[in-house]
Amino acid sequence: MSKAKFLKGASRRSMLQQFGAAAIGISFAGGLSACGRGGGGSTVNFYNWDTYIGPTTLDDFREATGTTVNMSLFATNDELFARLRAGNPGYDVIVPSNEFVTRMSQAQMIQELDRSLIPNFANLAPEFQDAPFDPGRRYSVPYTWLTLGIAYRKSAMPANFVPDSWRYLFDSPQFTQRIAVLSESADLIRLCAKYKGISLNNIPDATLTEIEQMLIRQKPHIKAFHEDDGQDLLVAGEVDVVLEYCGDIAQVVSEHGDAEYGWVIPREGTLINQDCLCIPVGAPNVAGAHAFINYLLDAEAGQKIAEEIQYPTPNAAARALMPEEYKNNPIIFASPEVMAVSEYGAFEGDERARLYEEIFTRISAA
Amino acid sequence: MEQSWKQAKAAFAAIAAPPVLWLLLFFLIPIAVIWAYTFGENVGPVTIDFTGTFANYARALEPLYLGIFGKSIVVAGLTTVLCLIIGFPVALAIAFASPKMKAWLLLLIMLPFWTNLLIRTFALIAVLREQGYVNFALEWLWNNASGFMTLIGLAPLGEYEPLTLLYNNTAVVIGLVYVHLPFMVLPLYSALDRMDRSLMEASLDLGAGHLRTIWAVVVPLAAPGIASGVLITFIPALGAYLTPDLLGGTDSQMIANVIERQFKRANDWPFGAALSFLLMYLTFIAIAAQAFVQRKAERRG
Numbered sequence: 001m002s003k004a005k006f007l008k009g010a011s012r013r014s015m016l017q018q019f020g021a022a023a024i025g026i027s028f029a030g031g032l033s034a035c036g037r038g039g040g041g042s043t044v045n046f047y048n049w050d051t052y053i054g055p056t057t058l059d060d061f062r063e064a065t066g067t068t069v070n071m072s073l074f075a076t077n078d079e080l081f082a083r084l085r086a087g088n089p090g091y092d093v094i095v096p097s098n099e100f101v102t103r104m105s106q107a108q109m110i111q112e113l114d115r116s117l118i119p120n121f122a123n124l125a126p127e128f129q130d131a132p133f134d135p136g137r138r139y140s141v142p143y144t145w146l147t148l149g150i151a152y153r154k155s156a157m158p159a160n161f162v163p164d165s166w167r168y169l170f171d172s173p174q175f176t177q178r179i180a181v182l183s184e185s186a187d188l189i190r191l192c193a194k195y196k197g198i199s200l201n202n203i204p205d206a207t208l209t210e211i212e213q214m215l216i217r218q219k220p221h222i223k224a225f226h227e228d229d230g231q232d233l234l235v236a237g238e239v240d241v242v243l244e245y246c247g248d249i250a251q252v253v254s255e256h257g258d259a260e261y262g263w264v265i266p267r268e269g270t271l272i273n274q275d276c277l278c279i280p281v282g283a284p285n286v287a288g289a290h291a292f293i294n295y296l297l298d299a300e301a302g303q304k305i306a307e308e309i310q311y312p313t314p315n316a317a318a319r320a321l322m323p324e325e326y327k328n329n330p331i332i333f334a335s336p337e338v339m340a341v342s343e344y345g346a347f348e349g350d351e352r353a354r355l356y357e358e359i360f361t362r363i364s365a366a
Numbered sequence: 367m368e369q370s371w372k373q374a375k376a377a378f379a380a381i382a383a384p385p386v387l388w389l390l391l392f393f394l395i396p397i398a399v400i401w402a403y404t405f406g407e408n409v410g411p412v413t414i415d416f417t418g419t420f421a422n423y424a425r426a427l428e429p430l431y432l433g434i435f436g437k438s439i440v441v442a443g444l445t446t447v448l449c450l451i452i453g454f455p456v457a458l459a460i461a462f463a464s465p466k467m468k469a470w471l472l473l474l475i476m477l478p479f480w481t482n483l484l485i486r487t488f489a490l491i492a493v494l495r496e497q498g499y500v501n502f503a504l505e506w507l508w509n510n511a512s513g514f515m516t517l518i519g520l521a522p523l524g525e526y527e528p529l530t531l532l533y534n535n536t537a538v539v540i541g542l543v544y545v546h547l548p549f550m551v552l553p554l555y556s557a558l559d560r561m562d563r564s565l566m567e568a569s570l571d572l573g574a575g576h577l578r579t580i581w582a583v584v585v586p587l588a589a590p591g592i593a594s595g596v597l598i599t600f601i602p603a604l605g606a607y608l609t610p611d612l613l614g615g616t617d618s619q620m621i622a623n624v625i626e627r628q629f630k631r632a633n634d635w636p637f638g639a640a641l642s643f644l645l646m647y648l649t650f651i652a653i654a655a656q657a658f659v660q661r662k663a664e665r666r667g
Contacts, residue, residue: 078630085412107411177530185631219616224533227611237497238532350411350633357632358430364619365434 088282120297140276166195183225185360247311269341422640457554557591
């Protein structure tokens with residue numbers, strides 16, 4: 001009887017309000033503790049992607065220099081941007097992708113690097129020592145680079161068939177309901193532009209309308225929009241062709257063998273991304289940040305990282321130390337012919353991003 | 367004995383002050399800031415200018431977004447109706463169980479509720495996918511039926527085709543019902559538990575059958591409980607984000623997914639705030655309707 005009375009007394013509105021207050025209180029406490037951790041002495045706060053570091057890298061750095069690295073994780077560039085948007089909560093080193101390097105440098109959220117404190121810059125392969133999205137490499141140094149391509153289940157393909165065109169994802173009913181693509185609006189639209197044979201930057205409006213119509217027509221054949229877990233969908237048997245990043249598929253193939261799963265970058269070319277190390281404005285330990293970035297560009301440290309994460313490395317010295325299966329792995333390092341027709345995606349302003357998002361909303365709602 | 371707060375104002379103020387302050391500081395003020403954003407404009411990548419413009423609301427009321435609102439309302443409504451149909455018998459069963467069983471049954475309903483929403487949704491994925499438990503069970507039944515048919519001389523059934531239970535709107539509704547069932551059962555149970563049993567006995571004595579008693583006597587008496595259960599299921603289901611994201615297919619987008627994209631990739635906080643507040647105004651209307659039903663029931667009861 002008393003239990004019933006208690007339930008009767010708490011009204012829905014106050015219960016909802018209390019849930020909301022508790023949620024906000026908990027997230028605020030988390031934010032405060034993050035602030036308290038940074039600053040002063042020998043710590044460096046590192047904001048990184050998940051599973052994007054070697055198993056002993058941070059400990060090795062501490063042994064070499066005495067500086068402790070506190071690593072926190074984020075899942076998408078948008079999360080990184082949203083975290084730093086209202087001011088730096090105490091991070092020293094962050095890892096944005098190429099487009100976000102441009103965006104954050106324009107928004108004055110990252111500071112220029114002092115190259116004299118990063119002598120290991122010379123370890124980088126010549127093609128990575130400059131970048132179209134960061135002329136002169138003033139704000140960033142490359143950490144890894146990655147390509148998008150099609151991963152497929154060999155047993156579901158017709159004999160000797162390789163889906164080497166974006167058509168099989170975006171414009172063909174051949175693999176109906178066995179396709180998964182990334183839910184990133186910009187990536188989808190840019191790859192469709194590549195399929196149509198034009199540059200993925202500065203897409204004209206008429207082409208955007210064509211791309212929207214094409215994706216709306218293709219939508220019944222696409223099973224799911226995945227959020228970077230396409231390789232799990234492929235392995236679980238949900239789909240047969242999936243749009244994914246090279247490193248994820250390299251891991252799948254090394255686990256399951258290449259008899260079952262294949263990877264191809266379509267002949268029309270693809271989007272190249274580069275994850276870069278930057279120092280946000282307001283970093284509490286700028287000297288430590290430079291030292292840590294320099295350490296990550298060291299040949300041996302780079303080798304251990306590449307061994308663990310299996311993504312292509314821009315560090316020529318680290319690549320030289322890697323075993324043959326890595327250096328000659330066609331999944332990890334795309335062929336020169338494909339690289340010749342592939343491009344980096346440029347940041348084209350917030351208005352463009354909003355336009356792409358609205359296109360994606362229309363495609364999803366159609 | 368209940369005491370009106372007017373009789374002990376100092377004690378009431380002392381106890382009420384900390385939670386009210388907390389609510390004010392961490393709930394009302396941030397919500398007020400977001401409400402101010404709805405009248406703002408983006409200038410530059412990180413700054414918002416408060417210009418008192420209604421452009422964000424105008425854009426949020428475009429047919430594209432109204433359509434998504436409508437679809438979210440339909441999905442949330444379907445979820446609520448299913449929760450009601452499943453939850454009412456469950457609440458009845460718990461309310462009329464022996465006191466010892468009552469505690470255990472309530473615990474059974476609430477236990478999944480204490481598990482993280484993300485983990486429960488992933489568990490549903492493991493159950494519903496093509497290599498999931500539902501398909502395993504059906505495949506086993508299919509193969510046994512096939513074996514049985516060869517035994518009695520008929521042609522065996524063909525290869526088992528797994529059911530596609532995931533990445534479509536059905537999966538989203540299943541997921542939403544699974545997640546929101548405790549929200550429906552608990553207020554219903556509370557209303558049924560404090561219902562006067564003698565009225566039911568009187569109805570049965572006067573010759574009405576059991577089903578008729580439930581329809582004509584129990585349901586109207588439990589109406590406030592039903593109203594609050596419906597409200598507390600409908601509103602979270604309307605704003606559901608995780609379930610359509612993880613379980614849904616290419617056209618399972620709900621309004622919360624659109625709002626999330628405005629705050630993240632599109633970097634358009636005023637517009638995201640306007641969409642969120644349209645959702646909130648809908649919520650206020652629903653709460654007002656529920657309060658109206660409650661007051662009517664109290665006046666009658």
